[in-house]
Each structure stands twice: as C-alpha cells, then as structure tokens.
Amino acid sequence: MHLKKELLQQILTVISTARDKATKSVDHERVLMYWNIGKIIFEEEQHGKNRAAYGDFLIKSLSKELQPELGSGFSTRQLQLCRQFFRRFPIANAVRSQFSWTHYRSFIRIEHEEKRAFYMAETEKNNWTARQLERQINSQLFGRLLLSNDISSVLAVARKEKLPTNAKEIIKDPMILEFLGLKRESAYYEKDLESAIITHLQEFLLEIGNGFAFIARQKRIHLEGDDFFIDLVLYNRLLQCFVIVEIKTQKLSHEDIGQLQMYVNYFDRFEKQDFESPTIGIILCTDKNDAVVKITLPENNKSIIASKYHLYLPTEQQLIAEVKKELEKIDTVGDLL
Structure with missing residues (x-):
C-alpha cells in the first residue's frame, strides 16, 4: 500500500x-x-x-x-x-x-499622525514584511507620492476608501532603485538597468506602485517591416490597464516621449480590450525637463508619465530639496504656458 x-x-x-x-x-x-x-x-x-x-x-x-x-x-x-x-x-x-x-x-518613530496612518494602511493592504515597511519609510514613499497628490487623496487610496483613477495616484516620481545594486558613479547601458530590474522584479514592482504584475520583457511589435522592442510591459489590476515602461540612462528627450507615445497607441489599438482602461506609459530617466514634457504631450495628457530614478536612498533633507525644486519647475512651466 x-x-x-x-x-x-x-x-x-x-x-x-x-x-x-x-x-x-x-x-x-x-x-x-x-x-x-x-x-x-x-x-x-x-x-x-x-x-x-x-x-x-x-x-x-x-x-x-x-x-x-x-x-x-x-x-x-x-x-x-x-x-x-x-x-x-x-x-x-x-x-x-x-x-x-x-x-x-x-x-x-513616525511623529506625523497622517504619515503614520498612511504607512499602517499600506502595510495592511500590501501585507508588507517588517523589512519591506522599513525600506518604504527609508525611501520616503509618503513624501514622493505627495509630489503629485494631496494628503487626503493619498490616504484615501492607501485605506482603500477609493480606487485610484489616475496613474499619478500610485506611481512615484522620483523612483528609488537602490535595491538594483548599481553604483550611481558607474557607467552602464539601458540593457544593464533592465537586466537588474528583472533580477529584482519583486522589489521593482513594489517600488513602482500598487497592483502591478509583470507581462513581458523586450516585447516585439512589427509595423510594416519595422521591428520595435518595448523594454517592459506590466499590467495594473487597480487601474485595469497595460503599463509600458521604457528605460533611459540619460536625460529625457522629446524623441523618447514620441517613441513611448507610439507604443502606448499600439497597445490601445491592438492589445487593449474594450473593458480595459487606456494604456499608460512610464519613462524612467536620470533627469527631465518638465517644460519639454508638457509641451511635447497633449494638454489633457493622462497616459504618459516621466519619472526620475535614483540608485540610492535619499535622506529626508534631499527629498525636501527635490520637492522644492519640482515645485519651482511647475511654477516656471505654468508661466511658460
């Protein structure tokens, strides 16, 4: 027997x-x-x-x-x-x-009550381990989300009181990729950054935002004899849409935005189902000119997001300085437009 x-x-x-x-x-x-x-x-x-x-x-x-x-x-x-x-x-x-x-x-150790409530809600929702929670606190997750959202909106999404309706409610700018182990002083190619992301895919999906799942790497699309390869294709179950990620190891250019827009259009026309939301495109770059981004994209753009990435954990002081710099950029762009 x-x-x-x-x-x-x-x-x-x-x-x-x-x-x-x-x-x-x-x-x-x-x-x-x-x-x-x-x-x-x-x-x-x-x-x-x-x-x-x-x-x-x-x-x-x-x-x-x-x-x-x-x-x-x-x-x-x-x-x-x-x-x-x-x-x-x-x-x-x-x-x-x-x-x-x-x-x-x-x-x-979190003195600010709303900030503490956010991390508690996110830990419960995402079932973070103590180590993952510590990493999110050290990477200033709450502060980064506040760059493009108000406190009440950030808390409502964290507590599941409302579903996110806009990609900026869950996608951070800047993104912190210290877990990739790449030295910021070293020269590296886009394929090196992409390979490091695939190796640390779980950490990357946790960093990029809530509800993301991996679909494909170097997704090939064929357009009348020309081949193009998309760095990463993800899916977000909260927004119910495809998410295209393009990786750049230099400052963002308007050509990069045009390339990503083409990929987004392709997915909207040939991959997206009727019940799904429009495709979102994310460009990871070392730096960006917000005026160039705004002028290149349509005024009502909700599909393309440019996010800087750092290969190290910023201090709170560095993040505050970045927030001030971004706010000054926004004011300048507003004056230009």
Missing part, C-alpha cells in the same frame, strides 16, 4: 497553517505585553513632580532590575519604546494583530 500524496499534503497544510497562527498569536501577545508595560510606565511617571527626571529614573531603575533576569528585551531603550508605544497608541483595541512588534517599532 502507498500513502496518498493528496492526504499527506492536506495534513502538511494543516500543520503549516496552525504553526503560522501560533507564531502570529505569540507575537501579538508580545506586542500587547509591551503596550501594557508602556501604559504602566507612562501612568506611573505622571505622578512624579518632575516628570521628565522621574521618567528617566523609572526606566533606568526598571531596566536594572529586569534585564539581568529577563535579558536585553528589557533594556532602557526597549522600555523607552514601550512608553512611546503607549503614547502613540493609547487605545488597546487600536493595536492590530496583523502587525508584529518589529512593524510597530517602525510606526512608533
């Missing part, structure tokens, strides 16, 4: 599911433990006349007593995080079971 493979697989699935639930349950209990510790510390320090001094004394004294017996999980830094955790989330019911303590450590 032979054991049925289907029976074995069913049992293995049950075991795996149970273990996952047990791990999540234990981690949630740990989160609640830290929340309750933070609550006790916070409420006790409110009784001190000099709260700041008493709070420091309280945490150091508790750590001195707890750490020798219970380990580094009760260091002064950890107890400070517990207190801050309670202050950020004073209602116990607001502490969600789907977030680990490592997730909450990242949420705690």
Whole structure:
C-alpha cells in the first residue's frame, strides 16, 4: 500500500497553517505585553513632580532590575519604546494583530499622525514584511507620492476608501532603485538597468506602485517591416490597464516621449480590450525637463508619465530639496504656458 500524496499534503497544510497562527498569536501577545508595560510606565511617571527626571529614573531603575533576569528585551531603550508605544497608541483595541512588534517599532518613530496612518494602511493592504515597511519609510514613499497628490487623496487610496483613477495616484516620481545594486558613479547601458530590474522584479514592482504584475520583457511589435522592442510591459489590476515602461540612462528627450507615445497607441489599438482602461506609459530617466514634457504631450495628457530614478536612498533633507525644486519647475512651466 502507498500513502496518498493528496492526504499527506492536506495534513502538511494543516500543520503549516496552525504553526503560522501560533507564531502570529505569540507575537501579538508580545506586542500587547509591551503596550501594557508602556501604559504602566507612562501612568506611573505622571505622578512624579518632575516628570521628565522621574521618567528617566523609572526606566533606568526598571531596566536594572529586569534585564539581568529577563535579558536585553528589557533594556532602557526597549522600555523607552514601550512608553512611546503607549503614547502613540493609547487605545488597546487600536493595536492590530496583523502587525508584529518589529512593524510597530517602525510606526512608533513616525511623529506625523497622517504619515503614520498612511504607512499602517499600506502595510495592511500590501501585507508588507517588517523589512519591506522599513525600506518604504527609508525611501520616503509618503513624501514622493505627495509630489503629485494631496494628503487626503493619498490616504484615501492607501485605506482603500477609493480606487485610484489616475496613474499619478500610485506611481512615484522620483523612483528609488537602490535595491538594483548599481553604483550611481558607474557607467552602464539601458540593457544593464533592465537586466537588474528583472533580477529584482519583486522589489521593482513594489517600488513602482500598487497592483502591478509583470507581462513581458523586450516585447516585439512589427509595423510594416519595422521591428520595435518595448523594454517592459506590466499590467495594473487597480487601474485595469497595460503599463509600458521604457528605460533611459540619460536625460529625457522629446524623441523618447514620441517613441513611448507610439507604443502606448499600439497597445490601445491592438492589445487593449474594450473593458480595459487606456494604456499608460512610464519613462524612467536620470533627469527631465518638465517644460519639454508638457509641451511635447497633449494638454489633457493622462497616459504618459516621466519619472526620475535614483540608485540610492535619499535622506529626508534631499527629498525636501527635490520637492522644492519640482515645485519651482511647475511654477516656471505654468508661466511658460
């Protein structure tokens, strides 16, 4: 007699599911433990006349007593995080079971309430690991989306209160591609950048925006004897449309825009189904002139997006400087038009 493979697989699935639930349950209990510790510390320090001094004394004294017996999980830094955790989330019911303590450590350090709400909503919606969340915070995702959207719109899409209707609501400018491992000082060809993106496709789809899936690389289209090759073809299930990505390793030119427009037109006329939305084209470039982009494209353009990319994680100060620069460009273009 032979054991049925289907029976074995069913049992293995049950075991795996149970273990996952047990791990999540234990981690949630740990989160609640830290929340309750933070609550006790916070409420006790409110009784001190000099709260700041008493709070420091309280945490150091508790750590001195707890750490020798219970380990580094009760260091002064950890107890400070517990207190801050309670202050950020004073209602116990607001502490969600789907977030680990490592997730909450990242949420705690975000002071701006709306910014914190955005990252919590995106983490829940996309099921980000703690490492993915940390990377999105470090790459200033919230700030990059605000370059072309207002806060209420960004939060509404993140919380699934509305579906995105415009590509700019989910596609960032600039894009941060530090995970490709390409040095910004080195010379490289478009094929090198494309190959690196394919190698790190999961990270690229996470960076480019929500709801993207890979369709093809170097998609060949034949037009009366001439062959053209599209760098990347994606599909966005939220916008229900094809997304053409062209990669440029230099400053964007109007010829690049014309080439991408041709690809977009081709997909709209020969690939798109009637129920699908118009195709979107994205040009990844090292730099761009927004005035050239606006003049080259139709006034009501919603199909072509030019996005700069960086091969390194920007600091918050660098991002703020970029925002100011982009706003100045927008004002200048407005004057020209």
